[in-house]
Structure formats: structure tokens, C-alpha cells
Amino acid sequence: MLSLKKYLTEGLLQFTILLSLIGVRVDVDTYLTSQLPPLREIILGPSSAYTQTQFHNLRNTLDGYGIHPKSIDLDNYFTARRLLSQVRALDRFQVPTTEVNAWLVHRDPEGSVSGSQPSSGLTLESSSGLQDVTGPDNGVRESETEQGFSEDLEDLGAVAPPVSGDLTKEDIDLIDILWRQDIDLGAGREIFDYSHRQKEQDVDKDLRDGAEQEDTWSGEGAEALARNLLVDGETGESFPAQFPADISSITEAVPSESEPPGLQNNLLSPLLTGTESPFDLEQQWQDLMSIMEMQAMEVNTSTNEILYNAPSGDPLSTNYSLAPNTPINQNVSLHQASLGGCSQDFSLFSPEAESLPVASGSTLLPLLPSNSTSLNSSFGSTNLAGLFFPPQLNGTANDTAGPELPDPLGGLLDEAMLDEISLMDLAIEEGFNPVQASQLEEEFDSDSGLSLDSSHSPSSLSSSEGSSSSSSSSSSSSSSSSSSSSSSASSSASSSFSEEGAVGYSSDSETLDLEEAEGAVGYQPEYSKFCRMSYQDPSQLSCLPYLEHVGHNHTYNMAPSALDSADLPPPSGLKKGSKEKQADFLDKQMSRDEHRARAMKIPFTNDKIINLPVEEFNELLSKYQLSEAQLSLIRDIRRRGKNKMAAQNCRKRKLDTILNLERDVEDLQRDKARLLREKVEFLRSLRQMKQKVQSLYQEVFGRLRDENGRPYSPSQYALQYAGDGSVLLIPRTLADQQARRQERKPKDRRK
DNA sequence: CAAACCTGTCATTCC
DNA sequence: TGGGAATGACAGGTT
Numbered sequence: 001m002l003s004l005k006k007y008l009t010e011g012l013l014q015f016t017i018l019l020s021l022i023g024v025r026v027d028v029d030t031y032l033t034s035q036l037p038p039l040r041e042i043i044l045g046p047s048s049a050y051t052q053t054q055f056h057n058l059r060n061t062l063d064g065y066g067i068h069p070k071s072i073d074l075d076n077y078f079t080a081r082r083l084l085s086q087v088r089a090l091d092r093f094q095v096p097t098t099e100v101n102a103w104l105v106h107r108d109p110e111g112s113v114s115g116s117q118p119s120s121g122l123t124l125e126s127s128s129g130l131q132d133v134t135g136p137d138n139g140v141r142e143s144e145t146e147q148g149f150s151e152d153l154e155d156l157g158a159v160a161p162p163v164s165g166d167l168t169k170e171d172i173d174l175i176d177i178l179w180r181q182d183i184d185l186g187a188g189r190e191i192f193d194y195s196h197r198q199k200e201q202d203v204d205k206d207l208r209d210g211a212e213q214e215d216t217w218s219g220e221g222a223e224a225l226a227r228n229l230l231v232d233g234e235t236g237e238s239f240p241a242q243f244p245a246d247i248s249s250i251t252e253a254v255p256s257e258s259e260p261p262g263l264q265n266n267l268l269s270p271l272l273t274g275t276e277s278p279f280d281l282e283q284q285w286q287d288l289m290s291i292m293e294m295q296a297m298e299v300n301t302s303t304n305e306i307l308y309n310a311p312s313g314d315p316l317s318t319n320y321s322l323a324p325n326t327p328i329n330q331n332v333s334l335h336q337a338s339l340g341g342c343s344q345d346f347s348l349f350s351p352e353a354e355s356l357p358v359a360s361g362s363t364l365l366p367l368l369p370s371n372s373t374s375l376n377s378s379f380g381s382t383n384l385a386g387l388f389f390p391p392q393l394n395g396t397a398n399d400t401a402g403p404e405l406p407d408p409l410g411g412l413l414d415e416a417m418l419d420e421i422s423l424m425d426l427a428i429e430e431g432f433n434p435v436q437a438s439q440l441e442e443e444f445d446s447d448s449g450l451s452l453d454s455s456h457s458p459s460s461l462s463s464s465e466g467s468s469s470s471s472s473s474s475s476s477s478s479s480s481s482s483s484s485s486s487s488s489a490s491s492s493a494s495s496s497f498s499e500e501g502a503v504g505y506s507s508d509s510e511t512l513d514l515e516e517a518e519g520a521v522g523y524q525p526e527y528s529k530f531c532r533m534s535y536q537d538p539s540q541l542s543c544l545p546y547l548e549h550v551g552h553n554h555t556y557n558m559a560p561s562a563l564d565s566a567d568l569p570p571p572s573g574l575k576k577g578s579k580e581k582q583a584d585f586l587d588k589q590m591s592r593d594e595h596r597a598r599a600m601k602i603p604f605t606n607d608k609i610i611n612l613p614v615e616e617f618n619e620l621l622s623k624y625q626l627s628e629a630q631l632s633l634i635r636d637i638r639r640r641g642k643n644k645m646a647a648q649n650c651r652k653r654k655l656d657t658i659l660n661l662e663r664d665v666e667d668l669q670r671d672k673a674r675l676l677r678e679k680v681e682f683l684r685s686l687r688q689m690k691q692k693v694q695s696l697y698q699e700v701f702g703r704l705r706d707e708n709g710r711p712y713s714p715s716q717y718a719l720q721y722a723g724d725g726s727v728l729l730i731p732r733t734l735a736d737q738q739a740r741r742q743e744r745k746p747k748d749r750r751k
Numbered sequence: 752c753a754a755a756c757c758t759g760t761c762a763t764t765c766c
Numbered sequence: 767t768g769g770g771a772a773t774g775a776c777a778g779g780t781t
Binding site for chain 2: 591639643644647648651
Binding site: 614639642643645646647649650651653654 | 768769770771772773774
């Protein structure tokens, strides 16, 4: 008992602390900025649930107060222990590895178009994007929460404009083109058919909804295994969809320290070096699949061939050549991919070649789009600098923009991921179903609201209202006689009005008993009238509006049967033995105060003593000639009765708070999973953007010619993007200086 | 029989 | 100031 209380108390305290910790450590807002207002609200909400007022608000506004978990079959589900274990599991760090492979299982079949919007907006160069930024755990969650992703992105105002739903004519054309190109590979048209896949998504979602709502997470492993095979849409080949990426991969992939300058690779930005080039087969397949999903396609043939065919030499890379051959809408992908923070990439454009001699005469060669037709063709409609650089960033923009790249990629992943991983583990552990996270949030609410839902049932409704209004019932009902209505906090939420009616009738029968006592105490006819008026007719009671809000257990001292028969004169037909037995039984049914009241010959029921409003109670006392002992007992009975109900309410409230907190925890977990998914997608998109920018850079640079018609040496010159949208060709040394300046600045800022 | 749980009661605080 | 709600703590009963 004591331990339980400690348990609850400690649990709540711990939970509060953990919530605050969540708010601090899981501050995704820092990198998603103002896009995520709900998180803070969610975080702040639960903590405020501890206040009484908040609690009442919760009870009044959320209709979640209804069911008493004890009352119905939700006991096991909504126990404080479960919540507390859940809470305590928050700080646990687990890295389940077996479910890693689920990452793309959902993604490919269902989310190809709508589910991967950010990716689709970023077009094809995702071969390196296969090295995803998430760790295994994230992959798991990602797969399980994939469905609601597009929705979530919309909520966040995410990177790419939503592709889903309405396809533009260009999109349809692209689909057609891709389909025609792919048809010889055995690709079905439906791969590109959004509506078709949407149906598939729906079906799939429905299936999984049903399955997952029933399934406990114990079966998740097998399920994950079952889903674990990716099926190639073209070949029908099944292969394990591993989620190979490591969190650190992206951070490793970003900087390139050892890139040898001079060759074609020299043009590659450091973003595309080292770790990204050795692709896993699975990664490439994943990319391929994602590519197939994308409708806004490729940028440039040569770029892609340079970027992807060259380093990998993988047979899969031939697939990538499909897209480049297509006439594409470059702008689509670029515009869709426009990300604010991409400017940082450019700081890395010219890091190598520090030792290279300064270029001769021309220090800055402004490359306006009009200067080159080829350049114009590729950049003409897409203002690269405008897209990727904030306007304030001109030639020195790299100073501020550049160094941010490692931070969001590395920092977020390294620091936040761990917390998130643990949280998501918790979510999975506790049966939280991230698959339906965002899309099925409502179902979840109703799910967790099973208790809430049942609050709409008559029984729980009465208890809900009773408890919520219990604080005001005394004042509101003080003007009336009544208060015999009881929804009873202790009647385990099942005390309906019938029970109240029973009380009312029992009161009526009490008056009979009372009449017997009249002689001794002095009968007041007014009181009899009063009692009958107040208690005789249950329907009368129900007509009194305030009675609907009275939540007290007016039968608190007696079982209804006891009330019914205790004060009744025993039926004359009963034998003496049974009478005695019944009396014993009733005696046992009566509470101590009942016994005391009876011993003291208190002329009215404990029910009245306890529940009458003060004025009426005092009036009642004044009508009787009561001894000091009787008065004292009556007041004690009243006090104890009030306190008993208060204790019941208090416990109920406490339990309710716990349940609300549990629900809040689930909500937080859900949001966290969603945010994590989004973060992963954002990072992936970011990387794809970098690749695209790099490819464009290569293309532009490769087409530049000096006065003699010779190409510029990448080791001596570098392109730089000005804030006004122009692209400048500057010597490497200059670019390196700027890059170094950028590297220094963030360090200073950190200090 | 012990532990967990439930319920009533008291003391206290606060409104 | 009194009434009462809220709640922690405790005790006794029940499972």
C-alpha cells in the first residue's frame, strides 16, 4: 500500500521530469525551426496536467474522464503500472537490430509517390541517398510510420510541394515517358500510376491497420520479417530490404578532406566523396526503387553518368541512365527541392587546391546566364543561386552559410538520434504503433480513448459528470433538497440512475423508519413532506438539472439493498431465524457510521446527513431535539462522508491523471516518431539536393571556356554563386580563402 | 500467509 | 470563520 503510493508518486514525479527532459532534449524545433509548434505545446501540456485546474479542464474539455478503468475491462490495459513502466522505459536505450530491414518495405509498395514526397521532389540522384542517414532503429520506425509521412510533411510545410493527389500534366507526361522507357524492362504502368498506387496504399494501410491494431508487438518481429523482402516492381525479384545506413554516414559523407584535386573528380564537391561512392547493393536497389517512384525526374544525362556511373560501375547504375535520357523538367525537381539550408553546401565546393597558384589576370569572371547558351540551357529557367542561396548570400555568403552543414547533419543525427531512438524503442516496446502514427492519430486517440470513449456510455457519463462537477455540486445544489442522486465515485462507474432511484426509494422507505422514531425525537411533519418531496420520485430527481451533475455517492455507507431493506420493518411473514440472519447481514452491510447513527437513534439517514446542503442540513438539525452526542456524531458522519467521497474523487482523479499522462506520453511518442521520420527525410532530401547542385556545378563548369575556347581547369577555378543569382568563376585560391573563413566562423560562434 | 489492492478515515491545507 | 474540497498518510479489509 505504502509502496504503491510511493510508486505512484515517484512515477508521476519521474514522469514530469522526463517530460521536461523530452522537451529539452528532443527539441526538434531547433532545426525544424518554427514548423513544429505542436511539439512544445504537447510537451507543456502534460506537465500542466498536474495542476488541479488543468486537470479539471482536461476532464471537462476532453471527454476523457468518463470511464473508470476499474469498472470495465480495461483494467489491465490502463493500469498505473503500465504507465509507469512506460515512463520509466523512457530513458532506456535500446537498439533493436532485427527490425532494421523493415525500412523500405512500406516505403516501396505504398509510399512511392505520396509517401516520399521529399524524395520525389529531389529527383533521381539518390543513389548515394541510399546511404540513409538513419540508424537501424530509425529505419524501423520509419518503416512503421511511413504511411503518415506525406501528411506530416504537409503539416510541417515540408520541403517539397505535395505531389500526391493532383498530378500536373507534366507529371503525367513524365510518367508516360518513364513508362515507355521502362516498359521493356517489364515495369508495369501501375508503377507510375499514382491512383493505382494510392489504392494499393489504402488497401495496404487498411490491412495493416487491422492487423496492427489487433496485433501486439510481440508479433512484430515476425511481421517485420515477413515484410522484409523488397519486391522489385519490374522483375518481381525479392531481396532483403536492408537499411544499411548509419547515422554517421551522413556526417562522414559531408566533408571531404582527402579528395585528390585535378581530375574530373575534382569537380565533385566534397559532398559526394568517399563514403558515398561505394554503394551497397541494397542501397542501390532502394534508390532505384525510390527513383522509380519519382515522377519529377532527372536533371542531366551527363551529370548523372559522371556522378553515378563512374564511381560505382555497378550494373545497377545503368538503370539510372534511363532517367537522364528522358527529356526532363529540370525546374520541377529543383523547385521542389528548394531548401533553405542548402547554401551551406557551397562552402565545400572548392576546398581542395589550396596550394594551387593563383589564377592569372582574371580574378572574377562573372558568368551571367546570358553569356553562355549552354549554361543558359541548363540554368536558364532555374536560378540556382536564387534557389539555393538566400538573397543575402553573395560571394561571401559562404561565410555564414557554409559551415552549417556539418552541424545539422552531424549534430542532429548524433545527438538527437540517440534520444529519439530510445524514445521510439519505448514506443515500440509499449505497443505504441508508429506505423499509423500520423495518419491514424485519430484512431489512436480513440484507441487510447477506449476509456474515453466509454465515457460516453451512460454509466461512465454519469460518473464523469459527477466527478467533474463534484467540486461545484455542493454550491450549485445547495439551494435544493435532493442530493440523493448518486453517481458515486466508488460505484465503479456503473452506478446509473437506477441506483439513484433505488436510493431515492430507500429514502422513502426511510421515512417509514423515521416515523417510528418520531415519538422519541419529535416528528416534524414538514420534514416528512420534505423528504418525500426530495426523494420519493426518481423521475423528479432526474428533472432537476443540477442533479445530473451531482457525482456523489449517496449510498456511500450502505449498499443499495441495505438501504432498501435496512430500515424497513421486516416482512411479517418471515420466520424469526431468517429475520435474525437478515439482520446480521444487514448489520454487516452497514457502515460503522450507520451503526453509530442507529445506536444513537439519529432520526435521519446518513445519506441525508452527508449530502444535504449546509442550510438544509442545519435546518434539519434544528428541527430535532438532538443531544450533544447526537449532534457530534451527525457532524462526524457528515464530515467523514464528505471526506469519503472526496477521497474517492481524489483517487479517481489521480488515476485519471495518470491515464491522461499515459495518453500524453503516447502522443509525444507519436509526434516524436513522426518528427524523426521527417528529419530523416529532410536529411535525405538535403543530400540529394547537394548531389544535384554538385552535378549542376559540374555541368556548368564543364561547359565554361576561356578566351581561347579551352575549358577551365577545375583545379584552378571554381564557381561561386552570388546572391543576385549570378554565378561567378573565381580562382581556387580565392574560394579556398572564403571556405576557410567560413570554417572559422562557426567555431567562433560556438565559443 | 504475504503481498497487492481497495476503501475508509484522519489530519492538514487551501479556497 | 466555517464549510468543504483536496490530498497525503494510515489502517483495516479483501483478493
